[in-house]
Amino acid sequence: MRSFDELIGDAVTMHRGCACPGQVLGVRMAMLGCQLLGIEEPTQDKRLIVYVEIDRCMADAIAAVTGCRLGKRTLKHINYGKCACTFVDTHSGRAIRISAREDARSKVGRYAPMGPDKNATQREAYKIMPDIELFVVQEVVVDIPEHDLPGPPVSRLMCAVCGEGINDRREIFLNGRVLCQACGQGSYYYPVHSKDKRFIKPESNVTKGTLETFPIPLSR
Ligand SMILES: [Zn+2]
Numbered sequence: 001m002r003s004f005d006e007l008i009g010d011a012v013t014m015h016r017g018c019a020c021p022g023q024v025l026g027v028r029m030a031m032l033g034c035q036l037l038g039i040e041e042p043t044q045d046k047r048l049i050v051y052v053e054i055d056r057c058m059a060d061a062i063a064a065v066t067g068c069r070l071g072k073r074t075l076k077h078i079n080y081g082k083c084a085c086t087f088v089d090t091h092s093g094r095a096i097r098i099s100a101r102e103d104a105r106s107k108v109g110r111y112a113p114m115g116p117d118k119n120a121t122q123r124e125a126y127k128i129m130p131d132i133e134l135f136v137v138q139e140v141v142v143d144i145p146e147h148d149l150p151g152p153p154v155s156r157l158m159c160a161v162c163g164e165g166i167n168d169r170r171e172i173f174l175n176g177r178v179l180c181q182a183c184g185q186g187s188y189y190y191p192v193h194s195k196d197k198r199f200i201k202p203e204s205n206v207t208k209g210t211l212e213t214f215p216i217p218l219s220r
């Protein structure tokens with residue numbers, strides 16, 4: 001594994017030049033995750049899959065150190081709003097969830113002199129604080145479904161309402177029809193000229209299903 005000093009450089013570059021405490025925390029977390037799984041060179045292949053539970057500073061450091069990317073399907077964003085990640089070794093099946101301790105910030109003064117720049121103090125402390133003071137580590141089980149793994153799409157269906165293609169079993173089923181989540185459950189956007197400025201109302205009676213329970217031909 002490359003050194004902290006090398007990795008923090010990559011993280012700061014990815015974070016558009018910002019060397020915030022979150023970069024230090026994220027690099028430390030990713031290094032610990034890889035170390036606990038025995039993965040020396042995480043950027044070399046798609047062996048490691050990381051679930052990131054937040055979309056703030058730390059997430060960039062995790063991506064920089066691990067080489068995991070959304071577009072490679074090796075980085076999963078599950079927005080719990082928590083400073084935590086789960087590192088999954090797809091070779092061994094082992095998974096380690098690491099979360100940042102809530103009280104880490106209150107211990108900063110023990111490791112770095114308090115100056116006028118709180119961020120700088122926090123950053124310096126996070127570089128040297130022992131892992132146990134920064135993180136809670138759990139061994140966990142993550143059952144990654146086939147349609148979430150790297151590789152070609154396992155299915156592609158067309159939404160009966162908007163006509164857009166839906167990859168990898170993200171469709172839903174309503175009265176035997178295939179719908180995308182936007183048409184079936186409501187979307188985060190609405191058309192500019194829509195009179196109704198709210199999210200699109202979901203259709204009712206939507207049921208989650210699988211291709212097995214709904215015999216609709218799999219088109220690729
Ligand atoms: Zn930041």
Ligand SMILES: [Zn+2]
Nearest residue numbers: 159162180183
């Ligand atoms: Zn649709």
